[in-house]
Amino acid sequence: MTKLFFARRFRSNLIIFTLAAPLAFAAYPPSATARSRGELVLATSAEDAALRARLVALSPSVNPDEARRVAYVAYTTGLELARKWQMVSSPTVQCFLINIGVKKGGYCYQFATELLLRLDAQKLKTLELHWAESDAGTDTEHNVIAVTARGRPFAQGIELDNWRHSGHLLWGPLSGDPSHTWQENKDALARRLNPRRGRG
Known part of the structure; x- marks a missing residue:
């Protein structure tokens, strides 16, 4: 009883x-002024004009159509995965539910991996993808995908985070994240992309 x-x-x-x-x-x-201050904000739609403009502004060499496709894929991927994994409103609670066997998926690295593969499938020429991690190897480790203009430093990238708001895309400059200090992990990126490319 x-x-x-x-x-x-x-x-x-x-x-x-x-x-x-x-x-x-x-x-x-x-905050409505977060965009102008270079802080993280939630994307408003798959056609978020501010996100597209920020991606284009990474370099004069960035193709606007690539920026549009990155914004669209990032936004729709998060919502699709949230439905697939039946995300609850708190990603921390989601992780607990995965650990006790109630949920099948929804860890941050799963969101980041799926987004990476979908963006890689776009065969981007003017934008480059990076695996970003914070507090690696700890209980608070977090992973996101960062996008830079091709050949530009990782630190200049825009982070794309589908996990922190349970499938709703959070984006902004890596340097503007008050919760995380991001490091690039090229090996993690290669491990996730090479098997896919190896299958041709």
Whole structure:
């Protein structure tokens, strides 16, 4: 009886948390001035003009059509994976649910890997993809995809994060992230791309 009571209570609290968090986020969305300050913001749609413009601004050599495709793929990939993995409103809770076997996926590296593969399939010529990681090897490790103009330094990149807001694309300059200090991991990028390319 006691176990049943606590199981029901846990489920009830989880449902309340899952429903309440999006409402709280909606009440306090990212600042409207965040874009102009170079901070991270949520993409507004698959055709987010600000994201496309920021990608184009990485270099005069960037193809606007490539920037449009990157923005579209990044936005739609996050939402698709959120549906596939039935993401709850908190990615931290999602990770807990994966660990106890309730959910099948939704770790940050899974979001980043899938986005990397889909962007790589675009065969970009003027934009370059990077694997970015923060706090590698710790419980707080986080992974995202960064995009730079081809041949430009990693530190100048734009991060694309589908995990932090449970499938909703968060983007902005790597240097503007208040929560993470990003490092490039070229080996992690190669491990994920080489098998795909090896299959031809």
